[in-house]
Amino acid sequence: MIQFLLKRLGVVIPTFLGITVLAFALIHVIPGDPVLVMLGERNIDPTYYREAMHRLGLDLPLWQQYLHYLGNLLQGDLGTSIKTNIPVLQEFLALFPATLELSLAAMGFALVFGLAAGIVAAVKRGTVVDHTVMGAALTGYSMPIFWWGLILIMVVSVHLGLTPVSGRIDIEYDIAPITGLMLIDTLISGEPGAFVSALEHLILPAIVLGTIPLAVIARMTRSAMLEVLREDYIRTARAKGLSRSRVILKHALRNALMPVVTVIGLQVGTMLAGAVLTETIFSWPGIGKWLIDAIGARDYPVVQGGILLIASMIILVNLLVDLLYGVINPRIRHAR
Amino acid sequence: MPTTHTLDIANAGGSSMLLDIKNLDVTFGAGDNPFRAVAGVDLQVAPGEIVGIVGESGSGKSVTMLAAMGLIDAPGRVTADRLSFAGRDLLTMKPREKRAIVGAEISMIFQDAQTSLNPAYAVGDQLLETLAEHQNLKGAAARARVLELLEQVEIPDAKSRLSAYPHQLSGGMSQRVMIAMAIACNPKLLIADEPTTALDVTVQAQIMELLVNLQRQNNMGLILITHDLAVVAEVAQRVVVMYAGEVVEQSPVPDIFNTPRHPYTQALLCSIPEHSKGAERLATLSGVVPGRYDRPKGCLLSPRCPYVQPVCHNEHPLLEATHRGSARCFFALDDAGRPSHG
């Protein structure tokens, strides 16, 4: 177990360094700089401009800036936002719960419906049900997030008036951020209206963000289930006289979950990328919107720090997925 | 008793048979090209009787037994004039009632025990599941019963095996666990589908001995599907020979070895000394069992039969009574093993 973690760390550290280089390089490739953006491009006082650049350390050669950045990073300092002058980590921690809540809701939605759709399609293989489910999954998979989000807003929010268009909660409610997760905080606040409002705000973004993972999970579950259902131990389970649902949900699904869990791990990355778009569409105050705004403002420390933190999360989730394998599959548990 | 004309007895209404199958058909594939994997099979097993079923791979032995267990899935279709167990009609029974019988009163073990156990669950849990399902036995009592079962199938250090996973067991151990699971509810009938084929030769004998001992202790009916005619000769009271989805001969044990009536049975017996594991090909017959696309028109054995006559190519023989059994041949062999057309 410890050996396994050490082995993984050996991979994680170079990956991390690579990400810092990439994040650093990418943001500097974009033309413009924070001072220009802040002051507006016209009527710049060259002296003031030079001073500002110097103050921010942006007049140094790029490699020096990078080493400087890396040095601070090693001391646990992600830097300070140029725009707000607030430490990047502090901004991140304040906004991250919103993204986490959205992502969890989206993943929950994707898991419940993806697993169910995949199981039903596999059990009803070759029937109209199977073709319908898989057709829908393919459509969902190829749906551009932006377009899908706007369609849903137009139909569900604007036309039917069922859900709010943007934000996390109606402005009439003032909820103290205890966990940062709006659903939980509103529950704690004891205002039932606030909880309902938070839920209504969450539904559409979660559906939009969860659609692609749902489609991927459904397809993966179907193929894994089809394979498992042919196995000898399924015949044994049926020969025991177990009910169909027990055979499928206990004996087949447990074994089919392995590849599905892998896919879920991979989807976390895709999902955080999707969160950036989704948060922008729904004005969801999370790190996605924060990052987009920071790119616009060329707020270098925020962009670099944000990317690094997101990358760490993805690495962490994949590590957890690896550990989860052991729980699901006794063969791996004992081999370790 | 089944030692006389079993088929005729079985025709007469409610039988005293444990398992009573009459004219069983199992068809796979739809449209204009259905495939009768099992065609018109009759099979009776009396309480406490050991019946051997032999025949090359692809003869329909497994499919027949799976049909009896109710484990043939759509698009496969099962039809029969009678399919009853201990006097109860399995054909018209509600699925729920059938599930109460299957796994408890009739149980089955398979060729590859290692892949027949679920890799995701500990051995003990898989045994407990059967007890919980059929006997509503849970907790400490169930655990005690599982231990007892594991000891009954002679698994050493049974207690420590409870938490073992299938991948940690050898093939022989896995088959013992499968047997423990099968006898958990004291079944009246155990179907063993080539239970030793996948095992080492030394282990094969041990598992066979275990099965026969358990059969005797519990007075179970036992259907033993095997390639090993020597084992059948030793333990079975009656043998059913299948070929290409049909029963071609059935007879009490000494007779079938001393005076086989069907050329196919004779050929099977000739292959005994070779004792080739799996016995895909027979010493005296060329070719293989006709499959889905090459079933001949007349007698199904006609392309391979050493005694074939013109009529064999055109007409399909019926199963007809012989001295103490029955055979499906126009020219059933005489006591000297020669075909009756001279």
Ligand SMILES: Nc1ncnc2c1ncn2[C@@H]1O[C@H](COP(=O)(O)OP(=O)(O)O)[C@@H](O)[C@H]1O
């Ligand atoms: N699910 C199935 N679908 C189509 N054909 C099948 C199926 N199961 C068995 N068969 C066919 O039925 C025939 C008999 O198979 P089986 O009963 O397994 O033979 P045996 O057990 O005697 O070796 C074979 O030709 C096999 O290919």
Ligand SMILES: [Mg+2]
């Ligand atoms: Mg078979």
